[in-house]
Amino acid sequence: MKENFYIQGSVIIRNDQVFKNGDKIFQPDINVDRKDFLKAVYTFLEISYPKFHKMDDLCKLGILATEILQQNKPINSQTGLVFQNKSGSLVSDFNHQQIINDFASPAIFVYTLPNIVMGEVCIMYQLNSENFFFINPHFDCNFVYHYTQNLLENKSSQEIVCGWVEVNLESYDIFLCRVNKEKSRHIFTPENLKKAYHNNE
Amino acid sequence: MAKEISIVLNQKIYIKDDVIISALGFSTEENIQQISKGISAIKKHGIGSKAYYTSIIEEELINQQFQKIGDINAFTKLEKILLLATQQLFDKNPDIDKNTLEMVIASTKGNIYLLGENHDFSEERVLLSALSEILQIFFGLKHQPVVVSNACVSSGLAISVARQLLQKETTENVMVLGGDLVSEFVLSGFDSFQALAEGICRPYDKDRSGINIGEAVAGMLLSKQPIKGINTAILAEANVNDANHISGPSRTGEGLYLSVKKVIALAQKTTKDIDYISAHGTATLFNDQMESVAFNRLEMQDVPLNSLKAYFGHTLGAATLLETIVANYSLKNNMIFSSMGLQALDSNIQLNVVKATINKELKTILKTASGFGGSNFAMLLQKEMY
Numbered sequence: 001m002k003e004n005f006y007i008q009g010s011v012i013i014r015n016d017q018v019f020k021n022g023d024k025i026f027q028p029d030i031n032v033d034r035k036d037f038l039k040a041v042y043t044f045l046e047i048s049y050p051k052f053h054k055m056d057d058l059c060k061l062g063i064l065a066t067e068i069l070q071q072n073k074p075i076n077s078q079t080g081l082v083f084q085n086k087s088g089s090l091v092s093d094f095n096h097q098q099i100i101n102d103f104a105s106p107a108i109f110v111y112t113l114p115n116i117v118m119g120e121v122c123i124m125y126q127l128n129s130e131n132f133f134f135i136n137p138h139f140d141c142n143f144v145y146h147y148t149q150n151l152l153e154n155k156s157s158q159e160i161v162c163g164w165v166e167v168n169l170e171s172y173d174i175f176l177c178r179v180n181k182e183k184s185r186h187i188f189t190p191e192n193l194k195k196a197y198h199n200n201e
Numbered sequence: 202m203a204k205e206i207s208i209v210l211n212q213k214i215y216i217k218d219d220v221i222i223s224a225l226g227f228s229t230e231e232n233i234q235q236i237s238k239g240i241s242a243i244k245k246h247g248i249g250s251k252a253y254y255t256s257i258i259e260e261e262l263i264n265q266q267f268q269k270i271g272d273i274n275a276f277t278k279l280e281k282i283l284l285l286a287t288q289q290l291f292d293k294n295p296d297i298d299k300n301t302l303e304m305v306i307a308s309t310k311g312n313i314y315l316l317g318e319n320h321d322f323s324e325e326r327v328l329l330s331a332l333s334e335i336l337q338i339f340f341g342l343k344h345q346p347v348v349v350s351n352a353c354v355s356s357g358l359a360i361s362v363a364r365q366l367l368q369k370e371t372t373e374n375v376m377v378l379g380g381d382l383v384s385e386f387v388l389s390g391f392d393s394f395q396a397l398a399e400g401i402c403r404p405y406d407k408d409r410s411g412i413n414i415g416e417a418v419a420g421m422l423l424s425k426q427p428i429k430g431i432n433t434a435i436l437a438e439a440n441v442n443d444a445n446h447i448s449g450p451s452r453t454g455e456g457l458y459l460s461v462k463k464v465i466a467l468a469q470k471t472t473k474d475i476d477y478i479s480a481h482g483t484a485t486l487f488n489d490q491m492e493s494v495a496f497n498r499l500e501m502q503d504v505p506l507n508s509l510k511a512y513f514g515h516t517l518g519a520a521t522l523l524e525t526i527v528a529n530y531s532l533k534n535n536m537i538f539s540s541m542g543l544q545a546l547d548s549n550i551q552l553n554v555v556k557a558t559i560n561k562e563l564k565t566i567l568k569t570a571s572g573f574g575g576s577n578f579a580m581l582l583q584k585e586m587y
Binding site for chain 2 (some may be wrong): 077086087088093096097103109110112113114115116118119120123125126127128129131134136137143146147150
């Protein structure tokens with residue numbers, strides 16, 4: 001028999017707006033560029049983590065979304081991460097490519113791997129957990145559902161933060177949700193995962 | 202319920218076949234032959250405006266092979282090697298059903314070199330998802346290959362993904378591929394970390410000075426069913442993040458320590474069961490030191506251990522899979538290859554590094570890897586007779 005797990009909460013950062021469980025919690029007063037938007041969210045969340053400012057956009061967005069997910073109840077150190085996106089670390093790849101003929105910078109190069117966002121999340125929240133980063137042209141909620149469900153069923157992780165963390169040169173689209181066995185209103189199914197992903201419309 | 206869980210965890214998967222394409226050869230056998238002779242793929246190559254010790258597969262040789270199966274101008278170098286490796290697995294295993302076959306592709310940077318070149322490929326080709334589409338269309342696979350990208354442990358995690366795919370009743374076989382190329386993009390980055398060796402790298406040696414980057418594609422065919430005779434079962438895999446630093450290993454080896462503990466628990470083994478460790482051994486000061494700390498914490502410092510990095514270089518997304526294939530050869534042939542590059546063990550490293558190739562009865566072996574982003578990976582392989 002299949003074991004039931006539940007969505008404990010979800011976060012969307014999209015079109016310069018931030019949603020928690022479907023409710024808009026933040027939008028800047030005026031149109032700002034991506035850099036200023038990320039800083040505004042950071043300030044809004046009252047985070048104090050100087051390392052944040054050194055990160056690339058993918059990592060910043062991953063940290064901001066995770067911070068919101070764990071505001072009411074901190075995630076524990078065994079929380080696994082299952083992330084997916086389309087462009088990998090393309091923004092940092094471009095930044096590194098532009099300077100390799102002069103002086104490559106370790107501070108940029110280190111962000112040219114998509115899984116670094118999971119590394120940053122693990123460092124900030126001290127997660128000694130399993131990490132999987134998948135690449136797909138679109139958010140494949142069926143795949144992410146099955147992979148997450150399996151890890152939970154196999155007791156490989158007790159809790160998972162899973163979702164879509166796409167960041168490219170033109171746009172970004174972040175959706176993370178937290179899944180474990182505590183009963184909540186939303187049972188973890190591919191349909192409910194998809195609903196949560198579209199929960200700002 | 203508890204019973205059901207233990208069944209899932211104990212489900213073994215079997216290595217049915219494998220392939221390595223590297224600068225040392227175009228099959229597992231050719232690669233094994235070369236390293237048996239103590240030959241390294243690492244040479245000095247001019248790339249961009251600098252020269253680096255690295256291993257490069259000659260495109261001319263790739264094209265000679267590839268023209269038998271496709272248009273050499275329609276695919277990038279990495280795609281051609283991935284397609285050749287896959288073709289080899291199909292040729293050797295004609296019974297594979299393309300309607301049920303699942304595939305997992307591991308790569309850190311894919312076709313990234315396209316960013317720095319004028320080319321006729323579409324812009325999307327630089328994305329890792331392009332590899333999935335290319336392989337699916339070329340071979341007419343029903344299922345879209347899954348792409349995993351977790352730095353230097355990518356192809357290890359690909360085996361974990363394969364295990365999950367094999368849990369589906371309808372899946373009989375999963376093909377796992379790992380591949381990365383040497384590019385100015387990657388070399389300049391590691392160079393900026395001052396992490397590259399001047400010469401062939403020397404894992405665990407007192408005079409080690411860094412890594413070599415290498416290029417390779419490794420492929421493995423995994424199955425739920427053992428064959429008659431000697432099999433290698435993959436008992437379990439585990440991956441645990443260090444939660445310490447994005448570009449340096451934890452000084453306490455925490456993630457590696459926890460990964461090995463977890464994999465041994467999952468397989469219901471003890472550290473005493475491990476006959477050989479095929480370690481990561483990049484030859485950077487910090488990595489090798491970290492491994493020593495982790496294995497000493499596990500009291501595994503006396504288990505024979507080697508690194509294969511001086512033969513192939515660090516082949517990034519291919520590394521874990523490539524080294525597992527070589528370790529599997531060792532397991533089946535009861536021998537351990539010399540950890541090339543070791544002359545005098547670093548006095549800060551307390552490990553039983555195999556200096557010259559030895560014969561040893563092997564039954565259960567451990568493969569480990571670590572990478573950027575704090576990733577660590579451990580996997581147990583066991584020889585079984587059916």
